[in-house]
Amino acid sequence: MEAIISNISVDCVIFGFDNNTLQVLLTKRELKDRETGELLIADYTLQGHHILVGENIDDAAKRVLKDKTGLENIYLEQFQTFGDINRLRRPKDQLWLKTMYPMVSDHVVSVCYYSLVDSTKVNPDLQHPYSSWFPVDQLPELGFDHEEMISMALEYLRNKLWREPVGFELLPDKFTLSQLQSLYEAILNTEIDRRNFWKKVSQMKFVIPLDEKHKAGSRKKAQAFIFSKDVYERTRKDKLTLSY
Amino acid sequence: MEAIISNISVDCVIFGFDNNTLQVLLTKRELKDRETGELLIADYTLQGHHILVGENIDDAAKRVLKDKTGLENIYLEQFQTFGDINRLRRPKDQLWLKTMYPMVSDHVVSVCYYSLVDSTKVNPDLQHPYSSWFPVDQLPELGFDHEEMISMALEYLRNKLWREPVGFELLPDKFTLSQLQSLYEAILNTEIDRRNFWKKVSQMKFVIPLDEKHKAGSRKKAQAFIFSKDVYERTRKDKLTLSY
DNA sequence: ATTATAATGCGTATTTATTACACAATGCAA
DNA sequence: TTGCATTGTGTAATAAATACGCATTATAAT
Numbered sequence: 440m441e442a443i444i445s446n447i448s449v450d451c452v453i454f455g456f457d458n459n460t461l462q463v464l465l466t467k468r469e470l471k472d473r474e475t476g477e478l479l480i481a482d483y484t485l486q487g488h489h490i491l492v493g494e495n496i497d498d499a500a501k502r503v504l505k506d507k508t509g510l511e512n513i514y515l516e517q518f519q520t521f522g523d524i525n526r527l528r529r530p531k532d533q534l535w536l537k538t539m540y541p542m543v544s545d546h547v548v549s550v551c552y553y554s555l556v557d558s559t560k561v562n563p564d565l566q567h568p569y570s571s572w573f574p575v576d577q578l579p580e581l582g583f584d585h586e587e588m589i590s591m592a593l594e595y596l597r598n599k600l601w602r603e604p605v606g607f608e609l610l611p612d613k614f615t616l617s618q619l620q621s622l623y624e625a626i627l628n629t630e631i632d633r634r635n636f637w638k639k640v641s642q643m644k645f646v647i648p649l650d651e652k653h654k655a656g657s658r659k660k661a662q663a664f665i666f667s668k669d670v671y672e673r674t675r676k677d678k679l680t681l682s683y
Numbered sequence: 684m685e686a687i688i689s690n691i692s693v694d695c696v697i698f699g700f701d702n703n704t705l706q707v708l709l710t711k712r713e714l715k716d717r718e719t720g721e722l723l724i725a726d727y728t729l730q731g732h733h734i735l736v737g738e739n740i741d742d743a744a745k746r747v748l749k750d751k752t753g754l755e756n757i758y759l760e761q762f763q764t765f766g767d768i769n770r771l772r773r774p775k776d777q778l779w780l781k782t783m784y785p786m787v788s789d790h791v792v793s794v795c796y797y798s799l800v801d802s803t804k805v806n807p808d809l810q811h812p813y814s815s816w817f818p819v820d821q822l823p824e825l826g827f828d829h830e831e832m833i834s835m836a837l838e839y840l841r842n843k844l845w846r847e848p849v850g851f852e853l854l855p856d857k858f859t860l861s862q863l864q865s866l867y868e869a870i871l872n873t874e875i876d877r878r879n880f881w882k883k884v885s886q887m888k889f890v891i892p893l894d895e896k897h898k899a900g901s902r903k904k905a906q907a908f909i910f911s912k913d914v915y916e917r918t919r920k921d922k923l924t925l926s927y
Numbered sequence: 928a929t930t931a932t933a934a935t936g937c938g939t940a941t942t943t944a945t946t947a948c949a950c951a952a953t954g955c956a957a
Numbered sequence: 958t959t960g961c962a963t964t965g966t967g968t969a970a971t972a973a974a975t976a977c978g979c980a981t982t983a984t985a986a987t
Binding site for chain 4 (some may be wrong): 617633634637638661678
Binding site (some may be wrong): 701876878879881882898902903904 | 973974975976977978981982983984985
């Protein structure tokens with residue numbers, strides 16, 4: 440086992456999209472009393488780990504992602520570093536750390552990333568044990584400062600999506616307009632008129648209609664689209680308009 | 684002297700606005716050969732320091748800012764953490780570290796902030812020695828990975844300004860429309876029609892005209908305005924429009 | 928003084944984008 | 958075979974962004 444750097448960690452907020460809902464992948468954390476078997480801690484945490492000696496922080500994030508989802512080359516964005524002295528000071532977190540990781544530093548600074556995955560490609564059951572998806576608006580009890588991390592990750596993702604078409608990372612390669620629309624509605628927390636959304640998307644040269652039809656749980660078959668990152672990069676404008 | 688945490692630091696990109704140009708505050712770094720007096724290193728760096736034992740990272744950034752500009756309560760935004768293993772590995776940086784800070788860790792992770800200051804309130808000569816302002820598009824030779832930090836800070840600032848009226852932090856309390864316009868042009872790297880800018884700004888309820896007139900280096904006196912953060916917070920909309 | 932000039936104040940058309948809503952077609956379920 | 962949720966494609970009304978016109982002001986140069 441490689442040596443870890445005890446006062447620096449990375450945490451990953453892994454977003455997926457399923458059931459027309461934005462979801463976060465969480466890992467169960469349980470601590471039982473050695474003697475009585477009583478459950479002392481039962482909650483969830485993000486995926487995270489310390490960085491290793493000689494490891495770039497971005498590589499540490501990719502490693503965590505690979506370990507917990509089996510996926511590589513996925514969308515990953517560093518959004519904030521949490522370095523408050525009290526961030527691990529809640530009693531249950533102290534109990535957990537003292538029991539499980541007595542060698543870890545008292546002041547751990549955590550560099551946080553969020554990632555966007557096609558949840559059909561991750562099967563939590565087959566991957567890391569105790570991992571499962573939770574809708575972002577129905578989170579279970581969370582350890583450490585991970586609730587704050589998730590809500591900040593969501594804020595960054597929302598801001599990002601207003602400015603850049605990152606949502607496609609959450610969908611299968613081929614998707615329908617209604618899937619795309621509900622994804623936008625879920626992340627941006629807004630209702631969009633279907634017909635205006637259609638008009639807006641048809642202006643986006645990088646969303647390319649296919650000849651195929653898909654039925655995404657609906658009655659009528661809908662046209663399938665793909666996203667071309669390449670076309671987007673080539674046609675993106677950098678002159679915008681002030682949003683206020 | 685308080686103990687430092689040797690593998691975590693903060694760096695601050697301090698932006699000011701002067702001469703219709705966005706400026707960065709830099710500190711001179713010089714190393715002379717003990718015997719020959721030859722200049723081994725002569726370049727500039729950002730303001731930075733290690734975090735102290737028991738110190739929040741945000742507080743470390745505020746401390747650095749206070750130390751180097753004398754200012755408190757100024758706009759400060761964490762934008763990225765740099766943690767590549769090779770970020771301090773250039774020969775001149777190694778020479779500097781080995782000579783000046785032999786105890787510092789080999790892998791230092793730096794949490795970066797940018798801040799926006801009213802440059803009329805900072806007088807580099809009276810503050811930290813060897814500090815001076817440089818236009819962002821005419822930077823001198825820089826140490827460590829600080830050039831990358833500045834260009835990333837500028838990118839974050841630009842994105843921020845498209846979405847939120849943070850530019851006022853760089854101006855005196857009272858300013859004219861032409862000052863504001865050239866600030867927007869400098870940061871957004873775009874030309875704006877003066878009359879359309881006037882129209883746009885007059886829609887912003889949080890930019891409040893005063894009865895006073897100012898002459899900002901121009902022939903004709905121009906009307907002065909103030910920015911009300913309070914009015915902005917109360918009138919901001921969170922439904923935006925996709926920028927693509 | 929007078930004049931040229933650069934900056935300012937305040938417009939009006941034109942084009943483009945956003946919003947609101949209409950209606951026919953499809954294909955599964957009852 | 959019919960009902961109906963979903964999909965495909967509009968059009969009209971409104972709002973915003975862009976391009977540009979022109980008189981006014983105060984200073985610097987003559």
